[in-house]
Amino acid sequence: MVYNFSAGPGMLPASVLEEVQSQLLSYEGSGVSIVEMSHRSSTFMEVVHDLEHRLRRLMHIPDTYAVLFLQGGATLQFSMVPMNLRNSGRFAYLDSGTWxxxxxxxAKPFGDVVVVGSSASTNYKTLPDWSQPIHDVDYLHLTLNNTIEGTRYTTLPETNVPLVADVSSNILAEPIDVERFGLLYAGAQKNIGPAGLTVVIVRRDLLQEQDVPSYLSYARHVDTLLNTPATFSLYVAERVLAWVEAEGGVSEMERRNREKSERLYDALDSSTRFRPLVTEPSCRSLTNIPFTTGDDVTDEAFRQFAQTRGLIELGGHRSVGGLRASLYNAMPLAGVNRLIETMQAFEQGGHDVSH
Incomplete structure (x- = not known):
């Protein structure tokens, strides 16, 4: 068994991949593959309908919010958010890392970016403090879970302006109170499905016509498929959400993710050779855990050592280095246990990486 610790595209449930494989040539006996089916067909529109309603049930999304299925990843949302939510042209951001x-x-081409808090001074190993109150801006943006740095917000700013959050790496991994936010966005390729799909959840009263190209307008996407979407990604995402529901929903995913992450953090905290990069327990990520031996050569030796034991994609992000284990919903506890056993074997083996 190979365990994929990639930060994205991430590991998907094996049962979902098997189901997709069985349906690929002929979707539900239609004689047509899902990847060649018209996105306007009644069969495919049922897939989209089911995907939206599963997401609404899992995240308790009220009807006062629109759910949009877009493309371009979270990266396109970096510009679509200020394009669509601008009124005064002042945007507040909490600077917690790379994303x-x-x-x-x-956001800078569309207005004035106001940094209301930054943890750059700690090399993003903590989360920023923010000034109170935050006002006279169109929105306050934060990255709820920092995939690269391994930090996670558990407390949100109290503010009267709309909160906007990038939730790409923790959506469906833990409960998110949707009604605390004006807008949430997420690339699918971590907990939702394969790359190619972006989910945007936006409060309907924030939707407004702006002088932007049609695809870049949230309002133009509401309750419709404006163009040909990433059909395969939508289909697989619907099957992943069905799996999440069958497994017990987001609360059960959170329980599993806490168990996995706590077990790995405990192993790192007690290790004689490895250490976590985020030392403050209150802001440690449930889903992305960067760690290191403190030496680049030894880190690489461990990555190769782990790969021979079926543990892949443990290299840290190029901007941070070291090692990183991403524990998304589809990662079983068995994968974390094998990682810990492999770390212990590496420690006990006294591997000489000097030559």
């Missing part, structure tokens, strides 16, 4: 910095950079 929030990229979001700020892409």
């Amino acid at each position: 929030s910095k990229k979001a700020m950079q892409d």
Whole structure:
């Protein structure tokens, strides 16, 4: 058994992949593959309907919010958010790492970016404090879980402006109170399905016509498929959400993710050779755990050692280095246990990486 610790595209449930494989040549006996089916057909529209309603049930999304299925990844949302939510042209951001910095950079062509808190001084190993209150801006943006740095918000700012959050790496991994936010967005390729799909959940009263190209307008996507979507990604996502529901929903995913992450953090905290990069327990991610031996050569030796034991994609992000284990919903506890056993074997083996 190979366990894939990639930060994205991430591991998907084996049962879903087997189901997709069985249906690929002829979807539900239609004689047509899902990847060649018209997105306007009644059969495919049922897939889209089921996907939206499963997501609404799992996340308790009220009718006052629209659910949009877009493309371009979370990266396109870095610019679509300010394009669509601008009124005064002032946007507030909490700078907690790589993805929030990229979001700020892409917002700059559309208005004034106000950084209301940053943890850059700690090299993003903690979360930023924010000034109170935050006002006179169109929205406050934060990255709810920092995939690269391994930090996670558990407390949200109290503010009267709409909260906007990138939830790409923790959507469906833990409960999110949708009604605390004006807008949530997520690339699918971690807990929802394969790459190619982006989910946007936006409060309907924030939708407004803006002078932007049609695809870049949230309002133009409401309750319709404006163009040909990523049909295969939508289909697999619907099957993944069916799996999440059958397994007990988001609360059960959170329980499993807590068990997996706590077990790995405990192993890292007690290790004589490995250490986690995020030392403050209150802001540690449930889903993305960067760690290191403190030496680049030894980190690489462990990555190769783990790969021979069926543990892949453990390399850290190129901007941070070291190692990283991403524990998305489809990662079983058995994969984490094997990682811990492999770390212990590496420690006990006294591997000489000097030559």
